[in-house]
Amino acid sequence: MSSSPTETIVDIVLPAMGTSISEGTVIEWHKQVGDPVAIDEVICEISTDKVDTDCPSPVAGVVTEILVAVGQTVDVGTIIARVATGDGPTLSAPPDAPAPAIEEPAATNGHTSGASNGRSQRYSPVVQRMSEVHGVDLADVPGTGRGGRVTKRDVLAYLKQAPTESALHSDSPYIADEPAVAASTPPAAAPDDRGGHLQPLSRMRQAIGAAMRNSLQTAATCHTVVECDFTRVEKRRRDLGVTALPLVARAVIDVLRSDFPALNATLDGTTLTRYDRVHLGIAVSLGDEGLIVPVIHDAQDLSPDGLSARIKDLATRARAKQLAPDEVQGATFTITNPGRSGAVIATPIINVPQVAILDLEAVVRRPVVVTDGDGNEMIAIRSMVNLVLGWDHRAIDGVYAAEFLTAVRRQLESVS
């Protein structure tokens, strides 16, 4: 490749995405050789174990080389591309021609042009709602609003032309007139004999599947359930203005640290590692897309209020795909909370190498036998919940699991 005397070639390296991340896979190039790129504009997308992240260009210029192919995994620090900076875009200049005296390229600083991928990532309420209802990835929708904003009309237009899958198995004699539509349709969308539509699993689904299978093949998974009277928790959480989850998390942390260290642990082959501190994983559903388990590191230092704030923050950023790789690693215990969707019992799979996962189910009003101060029994309406513990029989036994759940239950029933 050629370069003019005034240009500088800058190496773009795979960025360090967190202290525990040593490698990443390029999953998409947003720029090709010859494309201009603005400073901080996304040049490619990088995938690590669970988190996908954007790789911004550290300089403005023109992409001159792409050194890592899509799908290739390389170490942090590896040069993945090169960008020519200088007095202007030089690639279009013929080889060995003197560098043309071009002024600062317009619109590369600050606001990026609407046509580029650097367009506004903020969406209006109606656009977000439509994207959820129709399952549209807004990144695919060309925006025509101010600064490339995706407007409601853009989504409507996209939805109108979107169902390209049906074009392939349409009996229309005019199908040949629409080669563009057919060509842009992924071949995987061809129907099978029963009229189904093939849909390749997303990377996230594949990753979840592999991790869950690995857990079931590795751990000796058992489940234990206790019923817990949540009436006080419900009152307390209303007073605090939080969900029940942070209160449960706080109780679990206390119980783990005081009496059940073997559950705040990881098991690697024949070695159990116990932890003094609690790094708490919280499962966050991403809807149909999958789920992710961000980690609250050093959760023991946080009050219920603090836990609530962290959970909200992590969940929000998880759904916006803004988690750093470090934030989904290193959990020592996990809580999952499918009860919000109405389930009363489930058999959660342990997130190995952790040894246990606590499942908080739906709170339901039930008639239960209660005893008053004088020992009289009666039936009362109470808010009840099932606490399900998925645990690894390699690490502990059933009595230990039951005692742990009972301790958590006692703590929650005496919340005030």
Added chain:
Amino acid sequence: MAERTYLQAISDGLRQEMRRDERVFVMGEDIGAFGGAFKVTDGLLAEFGAARVRDVPIAEAGIIGTAVGTAIAGLRPICEMQFADFISCGFDQLVNVAGKMHYRLGLAVPMVVRLPSGGGFSGGPFHSQNPEAWFMHAPGLKVVAPSTPEDAKGLLAAAVRDPNPVVFLEHKHLYRRVKGAVPEGDHTTEMRARVARVGSDLTVVAYGAMVHAALDAAEQVDASIEVVDLRSLVPLDEEAILASVRKTSKVLVVDEANRTCAAGAQVAALIADRAFEDLDGPVRRVAAPDVPIPFSPPLEQAILPSSQSIREAMDELLAY
């Protein structure tokens, strides 16, 4: 259907109600022999006599107070404020006495106060105001503001027949400028909004004279504009507003009144509260700035919302 001006339609409405119900009577300053400052009541004295067309002293508190008393006693008074601006002198009688009567004593106060309102003719700060928001904020009062001759007659009749005190805003600028078909004979209009123009890209919410400015502006842009004419500010037709917003997802709210706490502020708050997930852009407002209406013609034109300023706001929202 007869072609009537906005002013003639109000006049017709008064006649219709006075003929229909002998409890109905009008009172105001110079409304009898002189026919009113704008001639809305011209001819009423001859037809209905001095007992039902009463000239009164220049004392708005007295006019409104008398109306409250006669309404409780079983009559159906219609008072004319010579200019809407002067109602501030009768504020207490209307807001504290008339508006709260039902809540305090369970008594209906079926009265109408007509307010010739609005600017645009160099009337200066005392003869150009749009005071509707004051009364929207006072519980117990209804507030209506027609934009067409048909609705002027129909809403006036509805106001007279309503058991509550109703503030009837008639825009002076429309008096002789706006003409339209008005149903002859008995005609009332429900206190609900109407869609003055059907569109799909942007909703403009307006009332009174601003409906015409909005319709004018809508003609000038290359987009499908829906114009919602509120007609009634209290009760506010929330469902009509929300239905339009859900359709278009972009809203411009126009007030001729001063911006702060105007009727449009209430509309904008409603949309933010109940149509948030349908919005595809900010809720924009066009209104007069928070200053008295200047006498100087160019200054007045500069601060009143116009089809020009509405069009600019439309363009901006459409491009958003």
